[in-house]
Amino acid sequence: MCRVAVKGGEPVRSVDGRKERWRSHRAARREEFVDAALRALAAHGPELRVDQVALAAGVSKPVLYRQFSGKTDLLEAVHERATTLLIERLVPALDSSLAPLAQVRAAVDAFFSVLDQHPNLYWLVNTTIPAGPLREGTGVRAGKALAAATLSQVFAAHLRALGLDTRDAQPLAQAVVGMVHTTAEWWLESRTMSRAEVVDFLTPVAWAAIDGYLGRHGVRLDPHTPVSPDDIPSPRADRPLSRTPQGTQEES
Numbered sequence: 001m002c003r004v005a006v007k008g009g010e011p012v013r014s015v016d017g018r019k020e021r022w023r024s025h026r027a028a029r030r031e032e033f034v035d036a037a038l039r040a041l042a043a044h045g046p047e048l049r050v051d052q053v054a055l056a057a058g059v060s061k062p063v064l065y066r067q068f069s070g071k072t073d074l075l076e077a078v079h080e081r082a083t084t085l086l087i088e089r090l091v092p093a094l095d096s097s098l099a100p101l102a103q104v105r106a107a108v109d110a111f112f113s114v115l116d117q118h119p120n121l122y123w124l125v126n127t128t129i130p131a132g133p134l135r136e137g138t139g140v141r142a143g144k145a146l147a148a149a150t151l152s153q154v155f156a157a158h159l160r161a162l163g164l165d166t167r168d169a170q171p172l173a174q175a176v177v178g179m180v181h182t183t184a185e186w187w188l189e190s191r192t193m194s195r196a197e198v199v200d201f202l203t204p205v206a207w208a209a210i211d212g213y214l215g216r217h218g219v220r221l222d223p224h225t226p227v228s229p230d231d232i233p234s235p236r237a238d239r240p241l242s243r244t245p246q247g248t249q250e251e252s
Contacts, residue, residue: 026067029067030067030068030077032057033057033064033067033068033074033077034074034077034078034081036053036054036056036057037053037056037074037077037078038078038081038118038121039056040052040053040055040056041118041120041121041124042118042120042121043056045120046119046120046121046122046123046124046127047124048071048074048075048078048124048128050064050071050074053074075128078121078124078125079125079128081121082114082118082121082122082125082143083142083143083146085114085118086110086111086114086143086146086147087146089110089111089113089114090107090110090111090146090147090150091150092106092110093106093107093109093110094106094107094150094154096226096228096229097226098226099223099224099225099226099227100207100210100221100222100223100225100226100227101203101204101207101223101224102224104203104206104207104210105199105200105203107151108180108199108202108203108206109195109199111147111180111181111184112184112187112195112198112199113195115184115187115188116195119188122140122188125140125143126140144177144178144181147177148170148173148174148177149173151173151176151177152170152172152173152174153169155168155169155172155173155210156169157229158227158229158232160229161230161232162214162217162219162232164217164219168213172209172210175209176206176209176210179202179205179206179209180202180206183198183202207223211223
């Protein structure tokens with residue numbers, strides 16, 4: 001029950017602590033079942049089967065259905081976890097204290113790490129669409145959109161500081177993400193290279209796309225020197241900025 005107190009002549013309802021604890025317990029319990037779903041996928045393949053999830057969780061199906069309204073609800077939660085995993089891996093990779101090439105490698109490896117550790121989860125979200133309200137915010141397509149949007153923000157900040165057209169940030173981000181994603185799917189199916197080998201191969205290729213774009217606009221960035229948009233002085237409109245390996249600025 002909610003208790004009613006009087007403050008300033010007006011009734012004030014306090015939050016029922018028991019309800020909040022129940023919500024917290026239910027959320028934690030759902031996460032435990034999603035953990036079990038990931039274990040079931042790893043053990044049995046990229047098909048979500050409720051009986052396998054219940055077995056992995058050590059409960060009966062009726063117990064599992066106390067937390068989920070049905071298989072569709074569970075599928076939606078699994079999709080949401082896949083998106084969360086990608087965010088957790090990708091965001092730290094975009095640390096501005098890293099040099100540009102190191103950022104690219106960290107971002108590429110972040111994506112490959114999710115596929116490497118959860119291949120069946122990837123194929124599940126690649127072949128299913130949740131029917132609930134999260135359908136537009138989960139899945140492989142949404143993951144690609146999220147990665148491209150995050151990368152686009154990083155590119156836009158640098159392009160703005162360099163005096164370049166920030167509208168180019170979106171297609172540049174889409175090009176890089178598309179290249180990485182297509183290569184990742186090929187690698188996941190073929191496994192002809194180790195994860196480290198394919199990341200080492202793809203990193204300079206992805207950087208070449210970024211460097212090539214900047215070069216066409218007269219800008220050179222040392223791939224091994226950290227650079228933040230806040231550290232880039234506003235270039236003169238008629239002279240594009242060039243950064244030397246020592247991190248000093250020149251006008252070309």
